[in-house]
Amino acid sequence: MIRFYGVSKVYQNGVTALNNINLHIRKGEFLFLVGPSGAGKSTLTKLIFREELPTRGQVIFSGKNVARMRHGEIPYLRRKIGMVFQDFRLLPQKKVWENVAFALEVTGVSRREIKRRVPEALKMVGLEDKAGMLPTQLSGGEQQRVGIARAMINNPSLLVADEPTGNLDPETSWELMNLFQEINQRGTTIIMATHAWDIVDKLKKRVVALNCGQIVRDEEGGGYRDEA
Numbered sequence: 641m642i643r644f645y646g647v648s649k650v651y652q653n654g655v656t657a658l659n660n661i662n663l664h665i666r667k668g669e670f671l672f673l674v675g676p677s678g679a680g681k682s683t684l685t686k687l688i689f690r691e692e693l694p695t696r697g698q699v700i701f702s703g704k705n706v707a708r709m710r711h712g713e714i715p716y717l718r719r720k721i722g723m724v725f726q727d728f729r730l731l732p733q734k735k736v737w738e739n740v741a742f743a744l745e746v747t748g749v750s751r752r753e754i755k756r757r758v759p760e761a762l763k764m765v766g767l768e769d770k771a772g773m774l775p776t777q778l779s780g781g782e783q784q785r786v787g788i789a790r791a792m793i794n795n796p797s798l799l800v801a802d803e804p805t806g807n808l809d810p811e812t813s814w815e816l817m818n819l820f821q822e823i824n825q826r827g828t829t830i831i832m833a834t835h836a837w838d839i840v841d842k843l844k845k846r847v848v849a850l851n852c853g854q855i856v857r858d859e860e861g862g863g864y865r866d867e868a
């Protein structure tokens with residue numbers, strides 16, 4: 641599904657955020673990306689949906705070199721990839737259903753289709769009765785559920801989450817992790833950057849650890865820290 645071949649990223653200020661990353665993520669996987677602050681986790685996720693371009697190497701998504709895509713292909717790429725962020729990134733003036741609908745409107749989907757799909761997405765995240773509320777009227781966990789509904793509205797094959805539970809209490813974090821696991825069980829590949837060591841330790845998924853821009857561990861069923 642995604643391959644990184646010798647990928648490095650040097651930002652304009654000279655900081656090397658990633659250094660020669662080689663990684664293959666298969667369809668249907670659930671992968672935790674861990675490592676200390678500044679290790680390069682966010683940068684790696686940004687290369688997947690082309691928010692940043694690699695300085696060297698190639699990122700291949702569904703057989704296509706992401707950096708080489710023509711402008712017209714980028715919206716298509718972003719429809720195949722759902723994004724979830726630590727700070728939710730909801731539009732504060734728009735109601736819950738409008739936040740989710742917006743992701744469809746920009747892709748030119750008909751009103752009728754929007755009316756059908758938005759309630760379905762809100763139901764999946766358990767928020768069907770909050771459709772008319774504003775984000776500020778919701779708890780943090782509920783806001784992140786809206787973020788997940790928005791990310792899933794185009795039925796993407798990949799969900800990339802950058803510290804999705806970073807602003808949430810432990811109980812709410814676990815509720816959301818159950819939702820992410822359900823989404824993964826229905827076939828969506830998930831890449832999640834996280835500092836939540838207890839979640840990583842409990843779920844025993846594939847763990848890719850970064851340090852100073854390099855992969856220092858890639859372990860199936862691994863924990864947050866290297867046990868070896």
Ligand SMILES: Nc1ncnc2c1ncn2[C@@H]1O[C@H](COP(=O)(O)OP(=O)(O)OP(=O)(O)O)[C@@H](O)[C@H]1O
Binds near residue numbers: 657677680
């Ligand atoms: N836009 C940018 N311009 C310059 N340097 C950047 C930029 N974004 C990130 N960096 C630097 O690249 C390195 C990797 O940052 P990145 O955000 O990918 O790490 P991270 O592992 O996600 O950290 P955190 O856990 O704190 O989110 C850091 O040294 C950071 O300061």
